[in-house]
Amino acid sequence: MKNITLILIALFSFNSFSQDYRFGKVSKDELLEKRNSQDTSAHATILYHNQEIYYQYSQNDGFTQVNTMYRRIKIYDKEGYNWATHQIRLYDQSASSGEDLKSLRGYTYHLENGKVKKTKLKSESIFEEKESDNWELLKFTLPNINDGVVIEYEYAIHSPYIALEDVVLQELIPIKQLDFEVRIPEFFNFNKTVNPKSTYYPEVLESEYDRVENTYARNRVTTSRGTQSSTTEGSEWRFKERKTEVHETNIPALVYEPYVDNLRNYQTRISWEYAFFRGPDGEIKTYSTTWDKVVETIYRNDNFGGQLNKTSYFDDDLDAVLAGVDDPMEKAARVFNFVKSKVKWNKFVSIYSNDGVKSAYKTGSGNVSEINLMLTAMLRYAGLTANPVLVSTRSHGIPILPTRSGFNYVISAIEVQDGLILLDATNPYTTANILPEHVINWQGRIVREHGSSAWIPLNSNTSSKETVSLNIKINDDLSIDGKVRDHLTNHLAFDFREQYNNINNELHIQKLEEDKGEIEISNLEISGGKELSKPIMYSYDYHLENAIEEIGDKLYMSPMIFMEPKENPFKQEARLYPIDIIYPRSEKYVVNMMLPDGYIVESLPKNTKIQYNNNEGEFTYLARENGKMLQFTINLDMNKTLILPENYPEFKRFFELMIEKETEKIVLKKV
Incomplete structure (x- = not known):
């Protein structure tokens, strides 16, 4: 019970x-x-x-x-x-x-x-x-x-x-x-x-x-290539x-x-x-495929490979653009800039042409495929070895199995003696081998003439550099005046242009002032914004309040003031997924500080060098005192762009030590 x-x-x-x-x-x-x-x-x-x-x-x-x-x-x-x-x-x-x-x-x-x-x-x-x-x-x-x-x-x-x-x-x-x-x-x-x-x-x-299934006529079986009939007849069909x-x-x-x-x-x-x-009659048709077969099928499509053979719509115009130019790389640059100025991206993403490259050229608007297939055709016309590259963008993911839907984007590649030059003409700020971040997704599939193909890496091996000069003058009321000069190359310059090229100085200053404490920025000057072959260089003056802590007769402050990191992005004890930094980068800060009258240095952060996994990451911190001037040189070089989860504890410790150093205070003592 x-x-x-x-x-x-x-x-x-x-x-x-x-x-x-x-x-x-x-x-x-x-x-x-x-x-x-x-x-x-x-x-x-x-x-x-x-x-x-x-x-x-x-x-x-x-x-x-x-x-x-x-x-x-x-x-x-x-x-x-x-x-x-x-x-x-x-x-x-x-x-x-x-x-x-x-x-x-x-x-x-x-x-x-x-x-x-x-x-x-x-x-x-x-x-x-x-x-x-x-x-x-x-x-x-x-x-x-x-x-x-x-x-x-x-x-x-x-x-x-x-x-x-x-x-x-x-x-x-x-x-x-x-x-x-x-x-x-x-x-x-x-x-x-x-x-x-x-x-x-x-x-x-x-x-x-x-x-x-109950049937009343010949059985029909739909395959991916149509409907087939079997010879079996009757009122019941068992399978x-x-x-x-x-x-x-x-x-x-x-x-x-x-x-x-x-x-x-x-x-x-x-x-x-x-x-x-x-089929019901035992006939077998194979649809299992390989990446070679997938690419061959894409290439045979008239809205892909067929578009590469069309030249009559641009030949006269391109002859004028290339007139008098013999250097292959100068030809490539002129073709690339011509396509970017001639056809704007309509924001449609596809590996196939929609209305055709000729229509895109005529109307000045096209999808990803039309723009970059057109670019490839023009590069070939100019005598360069150029081929389209099939890509799966970051938001589209990395395909697991060979399938035509695994790719959703097309770029162009020029084959040269030293390797490949990757180009994407959908964005006005791209340059040779500087692709938008959404395209840099592991590897792409280059499609050579007649449909042969191979995997190629999309990640850049060239470091993108930022060099910052920060001048600091401490006033009697402990406010700070100074000047910042910043120099950006490659992907960092591309990112800057995308973010700031289409806004005025007033809005740009507002963005620069965000999350920097009680700061006022003025006299912003920028060069290289439209000249894509040059680095970005910009400078501004600033006035900063409440960046110095006064306790008794001592002053405490960070040499990087408003540029110091706010927090470590890597706080978790363990990591499930790889860290993707996208491209190699180098950051260098040179800080020049003038000591205020009546103060001397009591302590400076010690010089430090920290490495992650030999030379995959390196951080150096150098402090020098020269009379009334202090100089700090702070470098971070990240040469490895993908950190696997098993290496995360070491990488996390590397970042922790770096941020501790960047936020370490100097101590000034009143004489």
């Missing part, structure tokens, strides 16, 4: 605390929840994620893919409001038979006088926009968002394509419960891979069972279906870490490669 009572109590407890995740069954307890007990730092939680993918069959269309999604999300505070907006990507390869979104509905739930109330998602909160030539974005935002609400939405994507997109099993917020299932008829065979870079590995279940399932609870959020390349590169997800098709 005692055991029966215990069992009944256990069953009652389970039923009391089990959650109903059917659509519309949001509970009062969910609305009252203040924090995620498993992750109290979370600003929102996916209470339930359910995704089901299957292939439905019809006599007319054969097999088509249906991808259903249902989510219920708890929003705790304002920083979680962005989870009320969701976007869906729809692929349309032919512009005639693309993917369709169906059965979209959503609600926002809140408590009113202790009762659960809901607000419906309306059509005016649903927006469509073109992301690229083949991808469309549909965005919607749930209404009436406030702290504590619960939202839910569901929809289905109907696709004529057999190929499967990546299935995401982890997000930037925790997931309390996840159920995923995909059912695939035996005719479609996929290779699947769980992201090897992820730190959370789910249990993936596999099974197989019989499926029966095997394979099921892959994931059922997980309390999936941790992807943890943000400073200087991570793209956090979603480390997201738990399953990637699927369509390997082969086996």
Whole structure:
């Protein structure tokens, strides 16, 4: 009797605390929840994620893919409001038979006088926009968002394509419960891979069972290249279906870490490669591919390789641009600058031309592909060995399996004796081998004439340098006057131009004054902003209050005053993901300080040299006293751009010692 009572109590407890995740069954307890007990730092939680993918069959269309999604999300505070907006990507390869979104509905739930109330998602909160030539974005935002609400939405994507997109099993917020299932008829065979870079590995279940379809004519099986008919006839059609399932609870959020390349590169997800098709008659067609085959297919597309052979639209103009020039590098520079001035980027990202390079040239506007394929064609016309390079941008991630959707961007490369010169003409401030940061994503695939290809590194080996001269004069009231001179090269100069070239001096000064204490900046002068072949040089005068601490007859101050680091970005004890510094850099500060009348030096920071992993990082600090003048020379050289998690403790210690030194005080004593 005692055991029966215990069992009944256990069953009652389970039923009391089990959650109903059917659509519309949001509970009062969910609305009252203040924090995620498993992750109290979370600003929102996916209470339930359910995704089901299957292939439905019809006599007319054969097999088509249906991808259903249902989510219920708890929003705790304002920083979680962005989870009320969701976007869906729809692929349309032919512009005639693309993917369709169906059965979209959503609600926002809140408590009113202790009762659960809901607000419906309306059509005016649903927006469509073109992301690229083949991808469309549909965005919607749930209404009436406030702290504590619960939202839910569901929809289905109907696709004529057999190929499967990546299935995401982890997000930037925790997931309390996840159920995923995909059912695939035996005719479609996929290779699947769980992201090897992820730190959370789910249990993936596999099974197989019989499926029966009623038929009234010859069976039709849709492949990625059309519909095929079998010779089998009859009222019932039996075949095997394979099921892959994931059922997980309390999936941790992807943890943000400073200087991570793209956090979603480390997201738990399953990637699927369509390997082969086996028809009811046993015929096999292979679709499994290699990167060579992927690139060859892209190259054969008229909207890629076909655009490289067109020259008649620019030849007369380019002949005039190149007139009298014999040096190949001068030719390359003129072509590069000509394209940048002639065609502006319309912000569309694609590896394929949309309206064609000729149209882009004529209208002065084009997508990434049109601009950089045009650049490549012109460089070839000028007699240079130039080829396009396929790239996956940082936000697009690093592809795991060979697939045409693995690339989303194109740049151009000139092959020279010493290596490659990489060019991107979509940005007015790029120069040779100085690419926008979103392009510098590990490696790209160079596509040579006739479609042969090879991987090439995108990371720069050239150091970007910043040299700062900081003059300090301490006034009688302990305020400080001085002058700053700054010199920037390569990527640092590019970043400066992107940030400041299109703003006036007044706004520039406001930005310079941010987070620098009680400072007033004046007489800002800049050179090299428009001359891309030259470094950026700028200077300004400043007046600074309250940078010196006076205790008794002593003064305490940092030699770097407002330029000293505010905090160490590397505080965590351990690191999950690599640190990506993007490009090598060198920072040098030369500080010249004039001693105030009536004071002498009591103590200076000691000269120091700190190294990380031999010469991968080096920090030096030199202090000199010369009469009434003090000079400090502070150098940081980072030659390694990728720090692996196993090397993080040593790198963290390197940064800690460096920041301790940069914030160390000098002590002046009244005579």
